[in-house]
Structure formats: structure tokens, C-alpha cells
Amino acid sequence: MADRRVDPDDGAAYTWEEFSAYYKGKYKKKAVDEYWEECKPVKTKKGKAKGEGKGKGKAEPKAKAKVKAEPKAKAKAKAKAKAKARKPPGAFKVCVCGGAGGIGQPLSMFMALDPNVKELSVFDLNIAMVPPAGVAADLGHLDKKSEVKGYVAEVGQPAVTALDEECLKGCNLVLIPAGMPRKPGQTRDDLFKINADIAKGLVEACGKHCPEAIIALIVNPVNSIVPAMAELYKKKGLDPTKIVGVTTLDCVRASKFVGQITGKNPNFINVPVIGGHAGVTIMPVFSQDKTAASIDKDKIAELDKRVQDAGTEVVNAKNGKGSATLSMGYAGARLGRSILAGLAGRRRVECAYVKSDITDLPYFTSKVLFGENGVQKVLPIGELNEYETTRLEEAKAALKLEIETGMKYAEANELNC
């Protein structure tokens, strides 16, 4: 398994690949090499290195080598620019679209609890199971500083005109779990037509009222909807890197299942899941987590399949009454918190499905560094073993087709904002 080293300043662990990829082109190779040598290897025994594990909670390594490698004035100007781009912690506005739905309610609750959230908009339609104003009134009694407001739009009306612009205005992050969930026997792909139109309406409203916001798309099929919305954003002259596909639940599940098999606490397990968010495109990289890498090779294919099919496991257990909502609320909030932490200048690494050039596909899930501008850097896949190398080809072949569905949608449509 790849050697990971702990940065003495932030206590986070990185592989050489992540470390060097981040600094490549920014500092002299020698300076980065020197700083790497200063970092202690991750402990292999019980005493896990501080910060190693969840990916969340990891900040950008503060390279001492930077100081040595750069003239003082340049370093000062850079620090100033970074501070300027930084938003003050605790002052963010977040909107949850579909906020009165199955995922929307727990997700709104987790976000209302985040100390970085000052204002939370809960937006849903007038046909939602609970009026969004009710969800907002309920969450508004939590003894937290966030102010929660509910917004409603009439079904069938385009959000860009029907929605009170106060809902989205000034938002830093918009989380979108609005859309139809699967029923037993359906694939995520079956939801494309209806959910792409829902997502388009909401992305359109974001493009008009909060074009600087990060838009985190939970709505399925993520594999096609994210490319569709990002390409539509691009077509409109907006920044497609603002569109982020939420795949955090795959990482949460992979870590949980590894914990179950090994008897270890999943809180200290961090299995990256790359590729996409459907079937074989969901590709856990067990070899990159120490606990997961200790599992017998002959059990890996079965474990891999369990992660791929975990969504269907919940769909079947709910027996026609929806898909994962509570675990998704938890996972979506984990990503949401990391994005806000990044905007506040406390960088975080999470897997997410974004516009990417680390493979030959234009969209791909991998570790992403979230920072002051949202997606700060898409990190490389890292080392794979033989099984994973084969799986990557399978995942990419399936993902390619699903990306094409999204691209075609973007070609045939445009945002009216």
C-alpha cells in the first residue's frame, strides 16, 4: 500500500501522489521533496496518526518548504490573495432544494447544525409531503445560530420565475436532492428524463440568482445529470466546476462494510470510491485504506459488489416507499460541511463526481480538494492493484455511456436564465 505521511501542522495524512500532485508546478520539486522528507510516515499500529482516516477534516498541508522555496514578497502576496478569497467562517448561506423530501429534511437538519451556516433556505414544491415553511419552523427552534426560512413554488412553474429570489440570493452552497427516487426493479437511469428536467429548472434558478454558489447534485442518475448540468452551465457562460455530483454515500457505505467485516471502527476507515454512482461505475478502492487492504483477496469481489448494490438493498427494503434518505442526508451533509469548510479556507478532501481530466473521461469521481473556490484540485486516482486496474476499465466503459446521455441532453437544451 502507498506510503502515507502526516503533515506536522495539520495532522492530516497524504500519499506522495496526492502531495506531489498538489504542489506540482507551484514549487520547485526539490523543495517539495525536502518537505516530504520532513513528514512522518503514518503509524501502522493501533495508534493511528491524527487526522488519518475520514478524508474529511483534512486540511491542505502547509508546506514549510514553501517558505524556503519562495521569495518572501511572493509568499506574502499569495497569502494576501488567499485571505481575500476566503469567506469568514460561520457566515454562509445554504439552500436545500427538495428540502421537505425524504433526503431534504434530514439534510436540512444537519446543515442547520453546522456552525458555518448562518442562513438556511428550505425550498420545495406545494405538493411536498410537508410544507417547506413547516420544516423551516421546526428547524428554526434548534438552539443554533442558523436562521431557517422556508420557500415554496407551485408545481409545474419554472423555479427561475416562480421562486422568491430571496431563497437563492447570496447562497454559497445549494444542495439538490429534489427529484424522483427509484422503486424496486428500476435503475437510476430510468429516472433520467424526469429528474434531468427538475435539475435543469433548479440549476437555471441558481444560474440567475446565485451563479457563484457551489451546486451539489444528489438527484439521480448522478452519472448523467452532473455532465448535463455542468455542460449547460458552460454553454451559458457560467463556471461548470461549480457543479458537483454527490457520491459521498458510496464512501460512507464502503467504510461501514469494511468495518463490519474486520470488526474495526468505521470511523477510522476511509475507503475512496471512484468512478461514478451507479452499478459497476461505483468502484471502491479498498487497497488505499489500511484496514480494507488487510481483508482477504478472495473476499474483495463480494465486498465490491455489496457497495455497488447498496442503494438497491435500501430500495428493496423500503419496498416501493423510496430509497436511501437518512444515510444520504448524513452523507450529503458530510460533503456540504467539507465544501463550506473549504470556502472558509480550511481545505478538505472528499470524493466527488466532477469535471475532471485525471482519466480520459470528462467527468469522473475521485478525491477532490475543496478550498476557497470550491473545487480547488481534482486529485489523481493513485495506485491501484491488479483487481482494481481491471475494475477501472469496466467502470469507465459503463460511465462513458452515461456521460454521453448527459452530454446529449445539454446539446438539446439550454438554460433560460
Ligand code: NAD
Ligand atoms: P423524495 O421524493 O422523498 O423527495 C424529493 C423532494 O423533491 C420532494 O419533496 C419533492 O416535492 C421535491 N421536488 C421535486 N421537484 C422539485 C422541484 N422542481 N423543485 C423543488 N423541489 C422539488 O425523494 P428522496 O428520497 O429525497 O430522493 C431525492 C433524489 O435523490 C432521488 O432522485 C434519489 O434517487 C436521489 N438519491 C441520490 C443519492 C446519491 O447518493 N446521490 C442517494 C439517495 C437518493
Ligand code: LMR
Ligand atoms: C443510493 O445509492 O442509495 C441512491 O443512489 C438511491 C438509489 O436509487 O439507489
